[in-house]
Amino acid sequence: MSKRYERLFQNFTFNSGVQVRNRLMMAPMTTFSADQHDYVSEEELDYYRLRANGVGTVITACAYVSKSGKGFDGQMAIDHDGTIDGLTRLAKVIQEGGAKAVVQLYHGGRLAVPRLVPNQETLSASNVAPLLDRGFYSIDQAPKALSHEEVLQVIHDFGEATRRAIIAGFDGIELHGASGYLLQQFVSPHSNRRQDNWGGSEAKRLNFSLAIIEEVKRVIAEYATKPFLVGYRFSPEEPETPGITMKETFGLVEALIEHQLDYVHLASTDAWAKPRRGVTSESSRMELLAERINNRVPLIGVGSIHTADDALAVLEQANVPFVAIGRALVVDPQWVEKVHAGNESLITHTLKTSVQKEKSIPTPLWKLILSLEGWFPVEKDK
DSSP, X not given: OOGGGGGGXXXXXXXXXXXXXSSEEEOOOOOOOOOTTXXXXXXXXXXXXXXXXXXXXXXXXXXXXSGXXXXXXXXXXXXXXXXXHHHHHHHHXXXXXXXXXXXXXXXXXXXXXXXXXXXXXXXXXXXXXXXXXXXXXXXXXXXXXXXXXXXXXXXXXXXXHHHHHHHHTOSEEEEEEOTTOHHHHHHOTTTOOOOSTTSSSTTGGGHHHHHHHHHHHHHHHHHOSSOXXXXXXXXXXXXXXXXXXXXXXXXXXXXXXXXXXSEEEEOOSOTTOOOOSSOOOSSOXXXXXXXXXXXXSOEEEESSOOSHHHHXXXXXXSOOSEEEEOHHHHHOTTHHHHHHXXXXXXXXXXXXXXXXXXXXXXXXXXXXXXXXBTTBOEEOOO
C-alpha cells in the first residue's frame, strides 16, 4: 500500500463496540433484485460476496419494515420472520469477506409505489402530495396522514425489523432518514403539517425519528448478544419550499448526537456540493457538518467518490472519518483491494457491456444500468 493512503485503512471502534478494519464503506444502493417473495436472492448474495473483501463495512440496499412502505420492485423485505433465513445468508456472506454487515431499514411513506402497497394507499406524516419526482418512480399521489396509533405501529415495525436483523446475525442497522422517505417526511416542514406530538414545531417534527431510535435501542438491549451498531442516514436539504434547509439539518444532527448513535451518514450525489439555503458559506455541506459535529459522532461522507484520492480528500480536507463508496464499487468490486495493494492505477472506471457475470451485477440492476444513460459510465464492447 502507498503510504499516502494509510489513513484510509486505519481501524476504528464505534461507540457500541463494533470494530471495523478500515474507513471505507460500501454505500447502500438499491439492487431491485430480491426474489418474487422479496427475499434475498442468489444474485444479491453473489453481488455482495464479491464486494465484501475490501471495505470495512457493507451497508446493504434498503429493506422495507412494513408492507405499506415498499418503494421499489425487487426490494428486499424485513417485515416478517419469514425473511430471516435469507437475511442470515446475506449477513454471513458479507462477514465472510471480513466486512461488518449493516442492513438499512426503510419505509417509503408517500414515496412508496402505490401498486406495491396494500390498497394502493401511501402513508405519510400529513396529506401532502410530493411535488417533485424522487428516485426511479414518478409518484404524485397524495398520501393518507398516519393516525397517532399508526405512527406507533410504524415505530414498532422498525423495532421488529431490528430484532430480525439481530437474529440474522447482522452487526448493525442503518435508519434510512434520507432521500425524501418516511423519516425525512416527518422532519420536513413540507410534508409534515401536523399539530400533535409528531409535528407542529421544528422540535416536534424530530420526535418520530427519535422515537424510532429509542425503540431500536430498546430492542438491541433486549436481544443483542454482541456489539450492535445504529446509524442514521439523512439528506441535508430539500428542494421543496418550505423544506429542510441546512439550519434544520443542524438541529437534526444535534438531536442525533444526543441519542448517542454510532454514526450519521450524509446522503449526497456530490460530496463537495455547497449549501443552497439556511447557511451562507463557501464551504461544502460535508465540511459544514464535520465542523458542526466536531467529532462528537462519526460522520460518513459520500458522493461521486471514484478514486483513492477522492476518498482521501474526504478524510483529510473535510476532516470526515469515514467515506462510503457506491457506484465505483459496482464498476470495480476490487476497488479497495487494489488501493490496499498499491495498485490503485488498475482500478476500472467504466463498465463494459460484457462484464455483468464477471462483476456479479444482478440482472434487474444490470438492465437498469444499461437503460438509464449517464447513471453509470458504460462502454460498449467493440
